[in-house]
Amino acid sequence: MTSSARPFLNRRLAEFGTTVFAEMSALAVKTGAINLGQGFPDTDGPEEIREAAVRALRDGRGNQYPPGPGVPELRTAVAAHQQRHYGLSYDPDTEVLVTAGATEAIAASLLALLEPGDEVIALEPYYDSYAACIAMAGGTRVPVTLHPHEGAFRLDLDELRDAVTDRTRLLLLNTPHNPTGTVLTRAELAAVAELALERDLLVVTDEVYEHLVFDTAEHVPLASFPGMRERTVTISSAGKTYSFTGWKVGWITAPPALVTAVRSAKQYLTYVASGPFQYAVAEALALPDSYLSGFRADMETRRNLLVSGLAEAGFDVYRPAGTYFVTTDIRPLGESDGFAFCRDLPERAGVVAIPNAVFYDHREAGAPFVRFAFCKRTSVLEEAVRRLKTLGG
Numbered sequence: 001m002t003s004s005a006r007p008f009l010n011r012r013l014a015e016f017g018t019t020v021f022a023e024m025s026a027l028a029v030k031t032g033a034i035n036l037g038q039g040f041p042d043t044d045g046p047e048e049i050r051e052a053a054v055r056a057l058r059d060g061r062g063n064q065y066p067p068g069p070g071v072p073e074l075r076t077a078v079a080a081h082q083q084r085h086y087g088l089s090y091d092p093d094t095e096v097l098v099t100a101g102a103t104e105a106i107a108a109s110l111l112a113l114l115e116p117g118d119e120v121i122a123l124e125p126y127y128d129s130y131a132a133c134i135a136m137a138g139g140t141r142v143p144v145t146l147h148p149h150e151g152a153f154r155l156d157l158d159e160l161r162d163a164v165t166d167r168t169r170l171l172l173l174n175t176p177h178n179p180t181g182t183v184l185t186r187a188e189l190a191a192v193a194e195l196a197l198e199r200d201l202l203v204v205t206d207e208v209y210e211h212l213v214f215d216t217a218e219h220v221p222l223a224s225f226p227g228m229r230e231r232t233v234t235i236s237s238a239g240k241t242y243s244f245t246g247w248k249v250g251w252i253t254a255p256p257a258l259v260t261a262v263r264s265a266k267q268y269l270t271y272v273a274s275g276p277f278q279y280a281v282a283e284a285l286a287l288p289d290s291y292l293s294g295f296r297a298d299m300e301t302r303r304n305l306l307v308s309g310l311a312e313a314g315f316d317v318y319r320p321a322g323t324y325f326v327t328t329d330i331r332p333l334g335e336s337d338g339f340a341f342c343r344d345l346p347e348r349a350g351v352v353a354i355p356n357a358v359f360y361d362h363r364e365a366g367a368p369f370v371r372f373a374f375c376k377r378t379s380v381l382e383e384a385v386r387r388l389k390t391l392g393g
């Protein structure tokens with residue numbers, strides 16, 4: 001076969017051509033629409049942390065390859081963070097690994113821990129990199145769908161239990177959950193933990209929104225349940241918590257054998273990344289709790305603004321208990337196809353959103369749902385709401 005007859009993109013990745021974010025962001029630029037598609041803040045994080053990065057750069061800290069596991073200052077700060085917030089002890093030298101954002105942590109974990117053919121259970125709708133990384137690792141993804149129930153997307157524990165087979169190696173969990181805003185409760189997590197123990201499963205848990213929980217919701221790391229620390233890779237990142245998504249500083253905490261395994265994959269991906277930013281993030285992790293409570297309150301205000309605005313514009317709204325995102329149902333607007341709706345929305349109303357169907361294997365289950373990001377300035381959200389209110393008329 002000639003190279004022209006054979007597609008360049010291999011079979012493992014064929015279904016992951018380009019992300020919907022690229023298409024929608026291009027539409028935003030072309031139409032001048034407000035982009036509530038991709039989840040990045042439109043204001044930077046704390047000034048003193050930005051200055052800490054400048055200082056590190058000027059002082060020549062991190063301008064050359066930092067140590068493979070991450071700079072000691074950051075590993076120590078990550079361990080202290082897990083202790084301070086969750087009472088979890090991790091040894092900074094053997095149980096913490098710094099990565100190029102949570103994205104690399106996810107990729108390295110799956111590449112390290114899966115054999116070809118291993119099944120991975122992930123909550124559907126899933127964060128877009130999960131499916132691609134499972135595929136790159138030669139694994140088989142087994143989605144367990146979160147169902148809308150009384151205003152929130154909930155995990156059906158029986159469905160989760162039924163999804164486990166003899167080939168299941170790993171649960172890939174995400175709480176607080178993007179895109180639905182669901183935060184798994186202590187009782188749900190206890191049941192997940194029990195299942196993981198009973199079926200001897202590894203767990204990789206993506207907790208990048210650990211500090212973005214609203215109202216009375218509470219984030220509980222799965223690793224804090226009895227017997228789970230030994231089998232859990234916990235992933236987080238500075239991007240979402242400190243509003244520096246471009247710095248790409250993430251980390252895992254896990255027992256030594258799991259960290260060693262993940263590091264084996266990670267060293268051949270980026271090897272290391274974000275040298276000076278690692279020092280700045282070490283300082284960010286040591287900020288007082290008042291930073292986190294202020295940040296959370298601020299994001300909660302923005303959530304409230306967008307949630308009530310979308311409801312007034314005629315959407316059914318799933319009020320998120322966490323994350324940057326709100327999921328809506330477009331059927332009250334007389335629409336049923338989220339893809340078509342999102343392709344038209346920039347022209348119709350000057351706003352960009354993401355069709356949740358892209359986060360589903362069962363596309364029809366996600367068809368009427370559309371995701372909006374509220375990690376934007378209040379004035380931007382107000383203008384977006386004003387525009388969206390023209391939809392009904």
Ligand SMILES: *Cc1c(COP(=O)(O)O)cnc(C)c1O
Pocket residue numbers: 039100101102103104127174178206208236237238239240245248249250
């Ligand atoms: C943003 C996001 C990530 C990626 O985090 P980075 O640190 O930017 O790589 C991973 N998982 C979820 C659920 C996210 O929303």
